[in-house]
Amino acid sequence: MPLTEFELISRYFDRPVRRDDVALGIGDDAALLRPPPGRELALSTDTLIAGVHFRDDFPPRDIGHRALAVNLSDLAAMGAEPAWAILALTLPAADEQWLDGFSTGFFELADAHHVALVGGNTARGPLNITLAVAGFVPVGMALRRDGARAGDAIYVSGTLGDAGYALENWRTADAATRQRLLRPLPRLALGMALRGVASGAIDISDGFAADLGHILERSRAGARVAVERLPLSPVLHKLDRSVAWRLALSSGDDYELCFTVPPAREGDLSAISARCGCALTRVGEITAGGGLQLLAADGAAITLERAGHRHF
Amino acid sequence: MPLTEFELISRYFDRPVRRDDVALGIGDDAALLRPPPGRELALSTDTLIAGVHFRDDFPPRDIGHRALAVNLSDLAAMGAEPAWAILALTLPAADEQWLDGFSTGFFELADAHHVALVGGNTARGPLNITLAVAGFVPVGMALRRDGARAGDAIYVSGTLGDAGYALENWRTADAATRQRLLRPLPRLALGMALRGVASGAIDISDGFAADLGHILERSRAGARVAVERLPLSPVLHKLDRSVAWRLALSSGDDYELCFTVPPAREGDLSAISARCGCALTRVGEITAGGGLQLLAADGAAITLERAGHRHF
Numbered sequence A, B: 001m002p003l004t005e006f007e008l009i010s011r012y013f014d015r016p017v018r019r020d021d022v023a024l025g026i027g028d029d030a031a032l033l034r035p036p037p038g039r040e041l042a043l044s045t046d047t048l049i050a051g052v053h054f055r056d057d058f059p060p061r062d063i064g065h066r067a068l069a070v071n072l073s074d075l076a077a078m079g080a081e082p083a084w085a086i087l088a089l090t091l092p093a094a095d096e097q098w099l100d101g102f103s104t105g106f107f108e109l110a111d112a113h114h115v116a117l118v119g120g121n122t123a124r125g126p127l128n129i130t131l132a133v134a135g136f137v138p139v140g141m142a143l144r145r146d147g148a149r150a151g152d153a154i155y156v157s158g159t160l161g162d163a164g165y166a167l168e169n170w171r172t173a174d175a176a177t178r179q180r181l182l183r184p185l186p187r188l189a190l191g192m193a194l195r196g197v198a199s200g201a202i203d204i205s206d207g208f209a210a211d212l213g214h215i216l217e218r219s220r221a222g223a224r225v226a227v228e229r230l231p232l233s234p235v236l237h238k239l240d241r242s243v244a245w246r247l248a249l250s251s252g253d254d255y256e257l258c259f260t261v262p263p264a265r266e267g268d269l270s271a272i273s274a275r276c277g278c279a280l281t282r283v284g285e286i287t288a289g290g291g292l293q294l295l296a297a298d299g300a301a302i303t304l305e306r307a308g309h310r311h312f
Helices: A004-014 A060-078 A096-112 A162-169 A175-182 A188-193 A206-221 A239-249 A264-278 B004-013 B060-078 B096-112 B162-168 B175-182 B190-194 B208-219 B241-251 B264-277
Strands: A020-026 A031-033 A037-049 A080-089 A116-124 A128-138 A153-157 A200-203 A223-227 A257-261 A280-287 A292-295 B023-024 B031-033 B041-050 B081-091 B116-124 B126-138 B153-157 B200-203 B222-226 B257-261 B279-288 B292-295
Touching: A004 A096, A004 A116, A004 B096, A020 A162, A020 A188, A031 A080, A031 A116, A037 A060, A037 B116, A037 B126, A060 A096, A060 A128, A060 A175, A060 A188, A060 A200, A080 A096, A080 B041, A080 B126, A096 A116, A096 B162, A116 B041, A128 B041, A128 B126, A128 B279, A153 B292, A162 A239, A188 A264, A200 A206, A206 A223, A206 A257, A206 A292, A206 B292, A239 B031, A257 A264, B004 B096, B004 B116, B031 B081, B031 B116, B060 B081, B060 B096, B060 B126, B060 B175, B060 B190, B081 B096, B081 B190, B081 B241, B096 B116, B096 B162, B116 B162, B116 B292, B153 B264, B162 B175, B162 B241, B200 B208, B208 B222, B208 B241, B208 B257, B257 B264, B264 B279
Parallel strands: A080 A116, A223 A292, B081 B116, B222 B292
Antiparallel strands: A020 A031, A031 B041, A037 A128, A037 B031, A080 A128, A153 A257, A153 A280, A200 A257, A223 A280, B023 B031, B041 B126, B081 B126, B153 B257, B153 B279, B200 B257, B222 B279
């Protein structure tokens, strides 16, 4: 006997809400929420599709984690504190084993960041996982793409290219590198810590070069990046340099933050790095123009084969 | 040359925002919004899938209207004033003619209700249109499903079953009846007017009997409905009574409101009906228990073949 929509929601998604800013959660036509005064609401949406955003053989628990993680990463990139999520889940069938794994992975990450699932929708069709997430940021303190200025330093968190390496070498990649693809960790603590410090920020979902390009476009600026400074994990360090650089520059799915910092605030970063438990690496600086210049150690320009993930 | 994601968004969806509660719209990792003080935020999501929620031959302009309409209908059912929408659009290809029609229909309805599209996401895959919408309602004044009490009258707006009739008789249905399916009108003015008057409300998307059933379940109540009182359009009046009743009771997609009103407030409804320009019909009353009783004119019980749309 197949599940009805209501049984499905009740069994896998309608969990007790532990936030007192949720006046009404799952079960009505809309959730009723109480945004805190003096804050802006950051609202974002992201979609995962089988075969495009994850491999068909990914464990459902990782897919549940990943669906929420890539959405929370957008809030991290704004410096927002996450609060609420709504889930629109389109499924070919109500596979209870899949739903059990998916919801487990989803709520593990939600609970870790005090995110309440307050509503959603289920429909039958080709697998499509779309979330909308909302969070708060003090008025005027959000990290935007349009605030980078010439002379600002460019930083990235963590290491780059691991998720792309795992995708290209799925059978041979070690477990830790696979985890970078399966279970990206949204840099929420870092995003919040960068309020008032970073002049611009974006999360790296399409690839470092493409995502930095969005900052440059919105800030009407250029950048010089020293490619040998891009932070690489030990696995990528062992690769041929051109392969490692391609992955670090162009592969998506790392969900690290790329951000810009005015020289006067760079001194704050070592304490932030220690507090957030993640490496922050200076990879270049913003220029008044000239597009994105990628430079090797000898100063030679590097050309990218493709500038990150194109959706169409 | 196919469109990039950014060209697609810029060409079809990034329009000037005319709301001053939008601090930052499309183009960053998240929108930045300023909810008004003293209001609750109503947040909802709904998905449209080709072949499930609309026919493949529907004009894209109608699909654009419909995608927003079914979402705004959820806000209407809460008594909320709509404000913001985010759109997650999964498309098999960037068909410019389709996008032009879709976005035209979407923005026609958005503009009519001062709704700003503040963000979204595009991905490549089987067509899936998921929206999240947000609106405001004064604290504690939302129309919920759980407030109906024994003795309250049950009302519906407009007429029932027309959209279902159009779907079943697509080739022969007249233009006005087809419009009920193609271009449902969310009852936003009515929902807002019912604040403080209705004790419970829901929009009719799955069928009157199923949706009233949700009010009964959440309110832990029963209902007696006089089936001959269900409001029918002239087209349905001409049908065999059993066919018309089946459509009015069980077919979805009408997006009328079903709501309950305490006897002391029923006197308010004629002014509300006049102000909102829609008929409001008393079809029964809430009972302390006994489930949903559907009664013919002679008092005989009517049994439904199926209790509305099941998603799985």
